[in-house]
Amino acid sequence: MANATSIKDLPSLTGLHHRRNPLEENPFFHPSHGFYISPSDVVLSQVVYDLSDASQPHVAYHRAGPRREILYEPSSVKAAIVTCGGLCPGMNTVIRELVVGLWELYGVREIYGIPAGYRGFYSMEAVELNPKLVHNWHKRGGTVLATSRGGFDLCKIVDAIQQNGYNQVYIIGGDGTMRGAVKIFDEVSRRKLKVGITGIPKTVDNDVGIIDRSFGFQTAVEMAQEAISAAHVEAESAVNGIGLVKLMGRSTGHIALHATLSSRDVDCCLIPEMGFYLEGKGGLFEFLEQRLKDHGHAVLVVAEGAGQEIIPRNEAQKQERDESGNLVFLDVGVWLKSALKEWWEREHPKELFTVKYIDPTYMIRAVPANATDNSYCTLLAHSSIHGVMAGYTGFVSGPINGNYAYIPLEEVAQTKNEVNTSDPKWAWVRSVTNQPDFETNFKG
């Protein structure tokens, strides 16, 4: 294997004066220690190869970290931080570390929190942040800045950035937020503003592409496992007991999948990337019937996006569409719970049967980040700061194969991280969970 390497280039602010990184003045950090990352330091995006296919080029991203030269005079920086969308463990750690890092490493003194998501830019007053204020935030769930969905008004937002003189904007949010960030970046570029824009992908579902995983995900899996454990106890303590847990994941089943792998108490895990059906040969009911017969109980985990195409829709639900024009989302957990009861009542009317249904969503996403995620959020925030200070813009920081790198914002906004059910990894994982392969059964 001897493949060429292509580097993903990053936008950069132009027309600004290069200056020495103030860290050079800091007695702690000596160049001799190899402190700085150079533009030729890269992180490979792919590490698994089939050697028999020599044609694949390597793709690489610029490695994150402090640069020897930066483009901002720290005393001229006015930074804005905003959190958008739903909650995710670690948001407060990211905010805290952005504030502490800008303040202590680079000497930035004007840092503002935009309250309540995008709409906060133009409809609320920003909050001045400093290390003392944010000191304990990493121990609290949620986001102290508050958040909201929607409220994206491009013109008003960029006007607000311009009027308030923000020249660094840190945007923490999910895929919709990232697409908004691309538009802000484009508009800021169009207006020729010297404003560094960076996105910090926040998605408890782990559905953002390119990066290894999103922050808060491991904490979410930990909490999801507790819900599964409760469902397992309920199922085990009953006669023909089914424990049913609905987990987050509208388009991807990562939380469901990882919680299943972690807990080892799950009989079947249903995810949006994999079709399933209830009745007949190879269907869910047949499988559960067998499990109840064998073990007296069963645990079922379902990601919220699973089964959308097979849940019956009433007339209204057939018409109603969400903001993006998609059919409205139906509650797979509630539907499955009642479908299970109907099935048993029909098939075994005289036998005991119990379904205990748990929807732990808000108990999962509102907790503080665990140690692994706190560490991640810290390095993520510092990566972002170093990148912005160095003049990069329109980018996202994130771990690629365990190393922090800078990725073009647009690429992140367009890529989705789905569970690939035709990858060996999926088949292998499925062999661990030992659950049925509805798709094969169905096709077969």
Add this chain to the structure above:
Amino acid sequence: MANATSIKDLPSLTGLHHRRNPLEENPFFHPSHGFYISPSDVVLSQVVYDLSDASQPHVAYHRAGPRREILYEPSSVKAAIVTCGGLCPGMNTVIRELVVGLWELYGVREIYGIPAGYRGFYSMEAVELNPKLVHNWHKRGGTVLATSRGGFDLCKIVDAIQQNGYNQVYIIGGDGTMRGAVKIFDEVSRRKLKVGITGIPKTVDNDVGIIDRSFGFQTAVEMAQEAISAAHVEAESAVNGIGLVKLMGRSTGHIALHATLSSRDVDCCLIPEMGFYLEGKGGLFEFLEQRLKDHGHAVLVVAEGAGQEIIPRNEAQKQERDESGNLVFLDVGVWLKSALKEWWEREHPKELFTVKYIDPTYMIRAVPANATDNSYCTLLAHSSIHGVMAGYTGFVSGPINGNYAYIPLEEVAQTKNEVNTSDPKWAWVRSVTNQPDFETNFKG
């Protein structure tokens, strides 16, 4: 960059009949799903490159996972599992998954647990294991098989393997255990036994090389963070309070470092890879004095291997050597606690001062694995099984850049994962923790 790739070859059993993987008969796993991993699937070991240096060759390891052909007739397999050395979160999960995986995926029915480490091979009776028995083991800390240090008697062990007819041996243990496993592998080869030997590195310190991290490490960091949090509370609630936490890590400071990064409450983290000194300009006392002046308290984390060269030794300690011929280990926590008290008594005899010292070692290593580690242990055990069934031997499974791979056992036994204090990563991390650089100070 266009670099050549060299593959790390693996030993394999020879003279055995190749046969179809029984998973082929399993309706769940269809070849169409790309289930099998081929020998040409590899994982790159290095992902961070400096593009300006084009001479580095790529090194790759064989990817882990099920092979289309195996070398064992499942009904002829007699597997032995042994745990050696100290405790580490996840040991029971690994054992459980080895048993469940061998039993359910490959139909193996003879699986034995060797009690109490290496010496159990020749001095105790093995325990027969099956999925029902191990069902809940992954929720318990420690190792149900029990463990011990030492007891490595090569001849007796290989005799026992031979006499009991074990043809698969799964050895879970630390670096000393892995070096023993190499010897077993060599002796087994010398005797021309058809026995697959695999090592599963267990080191709560994360000091094993090549793999991303060892199992149980993230759980340990989580627990370590709790100890730090308690030390922080004690320090904050006192006048001139110092919270001092000693964490595991005889030769490497990974737990100390990661717990520091996670907790954000630590003022200074001392690790074996980095020298430090107490008195004088740039020393620890000067630094702490400033922190107490600024914040009224400080938190100090010290890995057990730090400072060994500066702790005063009495005559006996200057002579006494451990089994490996090294000077005996001194307790850096106890020493530091008393050194701090003496210093303050000397410098500020009339001012209040408190050191609260926590040694959470056994509360860290005895807990069950968290979700992240449980998932890791599960995939690790299954990787090992697939590799052994495919006929590989003298190898280790482990994640490399996030993908499970097979690594020659000997290589793992020889490589140490130390914190590289001349790597940009370390300097960067240090900028996050904002702690002094004793080495530079010392040299400068």
Add this chain to the structure above:
Amino acid sequence: MANATSIKDLPSLTGLHHRRNPLEENPFFHPSHGFYISPSDVVLSQVVYDLSDASQPHVAYHRAGPRREILYEPSSVKAAIVTCGGLCPGMNTVIRELVVGLWELYGVREIYGIPAGYRGFYSMEAVELNPKLVHNWHKRGGTVLATSRGGFDLCKIVDAIQQNGYNQVYIIGGDGTMRGAVKIFDEVSRRKLKVGITGIPKTVDNDVGIIDRSFGFQTAVEMAQEAISAAHVEAESAVNGIGLVKLMGRSTGHIALHATLSSRDVDCCLIPEMGFYLEGKGGLFEFLEQRLKDHGHAVLVVAEGAGQEIIPRNEAQKQERDESGNLVFLDVGVWLKSALKEWWEREHPKELFTVKYIDPTYMIRAVPANATDNSYCTLLAHSSIHGVMAGYTGFVSGPINGNYAYIPLEEVAQTKNEVNTSDPKWAWVRSVTNQPDFETNFKG
């Protein structure tokens, strides 16, 4: 104050031979240590008095503990243990301690677990229990014996007791189960069987009277507090965010009340014992509007039995009645969530508003008991054993003012522990939570 004392007498088995407690032979327990409880040892039921009212007589219960004489020859004991109704933290601890206590203290060797509740007596096979089997059960949630509701068939149950030769029956369950136990006790007496019957009240709602609190209650409050904490984080992180938590408590609001007192994050706690209303002066909406104006968010806790009389019922719901002839129960949480949304949409159609609704029921009741409850369950089980061995029957053990006592089963079955909203305690507690007094408002 000089009041007479009346003692609550207990039924006792008759016609049996008195014999020395085998504990007398145990070198550990010497009479000199005052080991035994005598029949004249009592526990007062009331400790709060108004001295100006001298007429109240004292009521006292027999103190629980080992008696010097017992009525069973240990080798002739055949004990049955059954768990009925829903889950509650600590059930497994009670079972474990019944088994261990009977076995180790009294030398009983025939102990059986009846699976799946009352119906298990006549439709399933009992499980033989011993200390080794139950060793770790106190660390597991749920009940290893399994449980179910209903299935009470008096004749079949007493037939089974008689046919199997059980002469001690330990019945763990809620108020319905206790009423069943009274019937079993009556029937057993009618048939003149020498069978000791004891009830162990299990009610996560803490709705059983006379005793201080029921086991598992404190664990439930701990978990409920976590759900409230999550709701609080969600509410705080939103604009006009309401966190709504539904907690267990069909007829009593103890969990809701105690979780509110513990968490200090709750703005209003609605319980079945207290009426409330939504619209108009002094109503819930007015109160919430003010809180949102003052703090930007609010947290609402509602016991599942609250508001049943004001939830609109459709025609079917007006007719449908449960087994006891009561109107079917409606889901106050779901109703309140939608009523809140409608209210806001009507009153403030243009302002952001979010309700995050958490129903943590199964995550609360399925956890293992915490330390306080484990200790309680242990002493409770041992109290029961000592009482039964001494020949008492038709009784319940439980703590009264912190001391374990024996209470006639019938009295427990008839008494309900409701929050007394005209007691000073309630008013005082309300002053702590600082929530509105709907009743006064309503009347006033």
Add this chain to the structure above:
Amino acid sequence: MANATSIKDLPSLTGLHHRRNPLEENPFFHPSHGFYISPSDVVLSQVVYDLSDASQPHVAYHRAGPRREILYEPSSVKAAIVTCGGLCPGMNTVIRELVVGLWELYGVREIYGIPAGYRGFYSMEAVELNPKLVHNWHKRGGTVLATSRGGFDLCKIVDAIQQNGYNQVYIIGGDGTMRGAVKIFDEVSRRKLKVGITGIPKTVDNDVGIIDRSFGFQTAVEMAQEAISAAHVEAESAVNGIGLVKLMGRSTGHIALHATLSSRDVDCCLIPEMGFYLEGKGGLFEFLEQRLKDHGHAVLVVAEGAGQEIIPRNEAQKQERDESGNLVFLDVGVWLKSALKEWWEREHPKELFTVKYIDPTYMIRAVPANATDNSYCTLLAHSSIHGVMAGYTGFVSGPINGNYAYIPLEEVAQTKNEVNTSDPKWAWVRSVTNQPDFETNFKG
């Protein structure tokens, strides 16, 4: 039984104007609800009686709660809160609730925190407290006010009270602190100052008398149980493994005893109130030898005050005395660990043996209070406020048989809550833990 009742009288401020409780103006609290507690409401101190002994008089304490009349004009109140001694879970909750209760219930606006214990009165600046500032304190361990031992200078303290015009002083601390509070109360009375003094007993050891238990105790037991669980895992995973846990309790063994009862993993629990010995017939070694033979491992819990009289003292330790003139305290954990090793080395030099020693002290006392303790702290603080506002002084609030009452401060300062080893309760508990009775053996 018809016994007389004697009431424990409380000191009260004199010469102050009686006024209506401002709660009367609060629309939430209507007299009709029986809100107020009257002076004739009492709580009995004893609930367990031997009916055959009719001579015992009842002792009763005044019930805690709001009074209809108070002695302070809220706008004239200047309150001081101080925390002394070591940490205990719940201290911050008590402080928070004192502030919130004074502010919201009575309209007090001048509330000061005295930093760092008694010495803070005269050597540091007080911190002004308000509900916004203390909002989240109940979720943090330790004491935000900071604390210290000693520093009791009666004259300076009362001078400071006088000079700063504090007319309510809330003193949170252990037995030494309470004895200091008595002196402050006496001196304040001598100077005829109109200052209400109340003590809030804080002792994680639960060694204060009269009240049911001290705050933080249940949280401490919960954490202690986790340490025991770790020790158990370590012991079980070794060959002849001993898990040894030292728990707090210099003069009383409550934490050790309750953690033992809760955990069910303990083989022997050693407390200060009970003598023990190591060698010979009936000694600890003999007992442990048997346990190791039976189970292969054992868990030992020792309260820090146990065994002081049998630990060998060197010459210095025979002379050295602490501030109170007692012999200095020796570390029973460290001693026991080495005594165990010596014993085994001597008796079984060729057999494996391991002692894992855990001292979780600071990890126990630094955690936030659990739900049960948080609730307790809340009611405790409100009880104190109501009592002080009503003009009581020189008193302590606390739960007696589950009901909050007021107790003369002097009585609390003089009473010690020890485990009574000649009480039936102890013998009974011992029968649960199933541990040896060294005293009987020794005497016998």
